[in-house]
Amino acid sequence: MNTPLPMGLMAILQYVLSAVPLRKTQRNFLTVLFSVFLAVPGRLNVLNLSRYAACSESTIRRWLHRSDPGAIPWGAVHRATVSTAIESGLISPLCVLAIDASFHRKSGQHTAHLGSFWNGCAARTERGIEQSCCALIDVQHRQAFTVDVRQTRTGSEAPSRLEQAADQLDDVLLDLRTVPRLDLAAVVADGNYAKESMVETVTGHGLPFISRFPRNANLKYLYTGEHPRRRGRPKKFDGRVDFSDLQRFDLVSETSTERVWTQVVWSVQWAREVRAVVIQQVGKKGQVTGYAVLFSTAVTMPAHEVMALYRSRFEIELIFRDAKQFLGSQDVQLRSQPGIEAHWNVVLLTMNLCRLEALRAAEGGQNLVFSLEDMKRRAYNALLAQVILSKLDLSARFEELEHLPSSPLNFGLKAA
Structure with missing residues (x-):
């Protein structure tokens, strides 16, 4: 039986916090901070927040910079919002986990892990900081809830960007096992994450990994004919996949603007079978104007399901957009890594609570018109x-x- 949510953001916040083991001081700080965070006009930095909240600037800074055992357990609070959404029937338990990164402009010589990162808006590398975010996306209504956010570390001693993402995914997937009734269908990511470390991490948890292949991906057809009686290992492969010739692929669907093909092939890079899905864009004269190659490590997954789950990944991009436009994700004026991550957690937790309130008012995601502005x-x-x-x-x-x-x-x- 679904549990009804209370009305109002602050009532929902208290309901969520009641499911998290917090100290009284932690609960009081979150209550004071979130009572004004959404309402503050202008830049959402610590100085401006202190002008509206019932606490000083130094108090807010001290709480956000904390990295000791008394710091706010942001991950547990995020997971509590997801549990609340599922238990109240506002989202479906069937979800996918998406991971992506977002560039944030940041100046200063003492900011932690300042470096050069890809800025998709400017289509070039720029100096700043990078946010790595994991979000659960409801498959049925595509409602997204952030569950973890971290800053990408730089420096000679830091692991590579993909190793950090794989470690983050590993931690998040372990933590999500504690969320009751959650049914995780797959992990989805864009083509930048289609690397062996990510595949091994996700499949190690018994989940499919869905992403996008580059156009020059080294794939081979699997040999399905009879094996000749001769000495040596049986024939396993039957030529390299050429995406300009898909005669050996199965046609799944065809419209005036799109054709979808699929086949189980062998990935040479990862030494494993994958389900490849080729989506061709068709012009007015029937010619192929472009194509994309998706894949799933679950070879039994239907092609239309691979497409649907991968396309749901775009909801994490809307999280980044709303966080920057309306909730001051780039207004952070803290320099330490715990402070920067705490600011992002406040922003994304506010968005989770707003989505819960909007879902409650709309009685579910089917009729939701969500405007953070x-x-x-x-x-x-x-x-x-x-x-x-x-x-x-x-x-x-x-x-x-x-x-x-x-x-x-x-x-x-x-x-x-």
């Missing part, structure tokens, strides 16, 4: 109304604003 504007209206009413000694009448026909708390919201 509108939720931020409404939170500011509510904060301003609370301040004005408190100055007039009318705080007890704040609840009446929710039920007024004029809806003053919705002032400035966009029409859905």
Whole structure:
């Protein structure tokens, strides 16, 4: 039986925190911080937050910089939001885990792990910091919840970027085993993560890995004919795959703009069988104008399922967009790695809570119209109304604003 969620962001926050073993001081700090975080206009840095929150700038900095056992267990809080969404029936238990990285501009000579990273918006390498994020995506309605975020480390002693991503995935997959009722279908990532270390990490947990091959991928057809009676090892391969000639692939579907082909092939790089799915873009005259090659390590997975799960990965890009545009993901003015990661966790936890509230109001993801900009504007209206009413000694009448026909708390919201 589904558990109903309470109404309002702060009520949902308290409900989520009740499932996490926190100290009283940790719970109080999170309550104070999130009571104003969504409502703060302008840059969402520590100095600006201290102007609205009931705590000083030094208190916020001290909490965000903590890396001792008394620090906020952000991962446990993120997983509690996912558990809440599943137990309340707002999302389906069937999810995929997506991993991707996002570039953040950052200046200064003392910022931890400052380096050169790929900026997809500018299509070039720039100096800054990189965020590596893991998110659970509901397969049915494509609702995404962040479960882990880390900063990519630089320096001669740091592991490679892909090794760090593989270690992060390993930790996250172990932690997700504690989430009740969660049914993880696969791990999805873009083509930059299609490397042996990632494949071995995911398949080591008994899960399929879905990603994208480069166009020059070294794949071979599997030999399915009769083996001649001769000395030596039986024939295993039957030529290299040429993506310009797909006669030996099975045609799955065809429309006026797209053809989908699939075949089980051998990956020379990883020495394993994979399900390859070739998606051809077709022009007006029937000519092939481009193609993409997806793959799944689960060879029995149907081609349409590989496509659907891979396309759901795009929801993590919307997390990055909303975090930067509306929640100040790039406004971090902390220099240590724990501080930077704590700022990102605050941002992404706020987004998780906002999505929970939006799902509750829409009674599920099927009818959801999720606008983080509108939720931020409404939170500011509510904060301003609370301040004005408190100055007039009318705080007890704040609840009446929710039920007024004029809806003053919705002032400035966009029409859905």
